[in-house]
Amino acid sequence: MKQTITHRIQHFALMGVAVLTMVLSSCGSKEQKFIFNTPQDALTTCHKELSKLKPLKTADINRLADITNTWLELQDSTLSCFMRDSVARTDTEIAAEFFAVADSFRTEITRLALAEKRTMPDIVKLKVVTANGRAKMMASPDYKTASEFYDKLDGEPLFTDVNKTLFEYEKLLTTAKPFKKEKELYDFIRNEDRCFRSLLVFLKDIPQERLQIITDKTSDLFDNLYNTTTADPNNAVSERVMLYLTMRFNRRIIQNAEVCRNDIKKQIQLTEQQANNYRWMIIQPFMTIDNYAMATLTDKQLQALSEMADELPRLLTYVDGKDYDNSPKEETDKLADVLSEYFLKSYLKSIL
Numbered sequence: 359m360k361q362t363i364t365h366r367i368q369h370f371a372l373m374g375v376a377v378l379t380m381v382l383s384s385c386g387s388k389e390q391k392f393i394f395n396t397p398q399d400a401l402t403t404c405h406k407e408l409s410k411l412k413p414l415k416t417a418d419i420n421r422l423a424d425i426t427n428t429w430l431e432l433q434d435s436t437l438s439c440f441m442r443d444s445v446a447r448t449d450t451e452i453a454a455e456f457f458a459v460a461d462s463f464r465t466e467i468t469r470l471a472l473a474e475k476r477t478m479p480d481i482v483k484l485k486v487v488t489a490n491g492r493a494k495m496m497a498s499p500d501y502k503t504a505s506e507f508y509d510k511l512d513g514e515p516l517f518t519d520v521n522k523t524l525f526e527y528e529k530l531l532t533t534a535k536p537f538k539k540e541k542e543l544y545d546f547i548r549n550e551d552r553c554f555r556s557l558l559v560f561l562k563d564i565p566q567e568r569l570q571i572i573t574d575k576t577s578d579l580f581d582n583l584y585n586t587t588t589a590d591p592n593n594a595v596s597e598r599v600m601l602y603l604t605m606r607f608n609r610r611i612i613q614n615a616e617v618c619r620n621d622i623k624k625q626i627q628l629t630e631q632q633a634n635n636y637r638w639m640i641i642q643p644f645m646t647i648d649n650y651a652m653a654t655l656t657d658k659q660l661q662a663l664s665e666m667a668d669e670l671p672r673l674l675t676y677v678d679g680k681d682y683d684n685s686p687k688e689e690t691d692k693l694a695d696v697l698s699e700y701f702l703k704s705y706l707k708s709i710l
Contacts, residue, residue, distance in 0.1 A: 391428070392435035397446040397456075400436040404459045407432055411466040416473045419480045423487040425470065429463050430488070430709065464710045471706060476698045478667035481644070485705055486660060489652035500598050504605050505656060507544065511551045520560040524568060527553035531575040537583060540595060547606055550576075554610060558617045566631055604654050611643050612659050615666055622676050637677050640670065644701050649709060670697060 394400040407428065417425060436456065440446040446453070476484075486492065495501050517523040530549055537543040557564065557572070584603065587596045618639045621628075628636060643663055647655070655663070666673075671694040675682040682690060 392432050394435060394439040397436075397440055397443050397449075397452050400439045401452070401455055401459065404432060404436060404456070404463075408459060408462055408466065411463070411470070414466075414470060417470045419476065419483055420487075422467075422471055423484050426467055426484070426488050426706075426709070429467060430490075433460065433463075464706075467710060468703070468706055471702055472699065475695060476702055477694070478644075478670050478698055478701070479664050481698060481701050481705065482660075482664050482667045484702075485647075485649075485652050486655065488709065489649055489655075492653040495653045500601055501654070504602050507602075508551075508605055508609055511548060514548070514552045514555075516552065516559060517556040520563055523553065523556040523560060524564070527557060527572055528575070531572065531579065534579055536579075540599065543583070543599065544602065547602065551606075551609075555613065558613060561614075561617055562621055562626060562628070562632060566635070601654065604651050608647060608651055608655055608659060611646060612662055615640050615643050616662060619666055619669065619673055622673050625676065628677070633677050633679075637674065640666065640673050640677075644670070645704075 392400075392403060394403070411425065440452075440456070517526060527550075530546075530553055534546060537546065580603070583599070587600050587603070590596045591600070618636045622636060622640070643666065647663075671690060672682045674697075675685060675690065675693065
């Protein structure tokens with residue numbers, strides 16, 4: 359038992375430190391609210407904060423975000439204190455007490471989150487408010503430079519037909535070599551972005567097998583770069599590259615979903631395979647944009663995400679071949695509730 363708990367606390371703490379370092383290294387963090395000299399001080403504060411939650415019956419989305427942020431900061435500070443104390447790292451009772459409190463916090467926050475109905479826009483708001491260091495991220499020089507870089511890409515002219523688009527896209531991916539300098543990466547992203555936006559214009563007309571080829575070649579090219587970057591997150595170049603890659607990811611995911619949304623609203627005819635693809639692509643932003651990626655969203659992207667969140671039940675209904683406006687209200691309300699609850703539970707599980 360002692361080995362299990364000791365291993366768990368060290369593993370948990372090291373994971374927290376690694377993730378926290380990567381998230382905050384490029385954007386800084388707000389002044390710490392909790393600073394502890396001893397593990398017992400930390401545990402006392404944990405119990406005190408937990409006691410404030412138990413009497414609460416409900417919490418609006420802003421209050422829920424505040425509660426969540428408080429616990430995340432308290433957890434990080436407690437783990438840091440434990441890691442500085444050689445006794446705490448091997449003390450079975452202290453470790454067991456902390457994990458019991460942590461489990462209770464997760465239970466109470468989840469209870470409050472589910473105590474009332476939440477909308478999909480509520481979930482987006484919760485995610486962005488609890489995104490670690492978003493305000494300082496957006497104020498950082500690297501973020502401003504990256505935002506300007508991606509804004510300029512919108513002015514690049516698109517290819518005029520589907521065959522030209524596929525030819526240029528596949529040629530770019532086939533001839534690309536591993537990036538050795540930052541400029542090589544940014545030049546590639548500039549060319550790739552033009553191809554990707556052109557592809558989105560013809561998305562419904564492109565065979566699935568051609569899309570899969572592009573997806574596979576892109577993954578092959580970027581997988582090694584992601585691995586190299588995350589292996590040394592404190593390196594200034596790695597921090598900058600990770601920021602550009604994350605913003606590229608956000609841009610592509612949201613642009614893709616917006617095109618699908620527009621096609622669905624036009625009620626274009628979709629094959630069964632296309633319907634499956636569109637269903638995934640309009641859900642994808644809510645599944646794959648994690649805490650760090652949320653911190654790098656531009657205000658424009660956040661607005662688009664919130665609008666799509668509000669429309670998600672309607673869009674999914676249309677993809678399933680049904681008329682949302684003429685569907686029974688209990689069915690549409692149930693779909694909205696199921697989606698909100700699923701994404702809320704998934705998000706809380708990922709961060710608590």
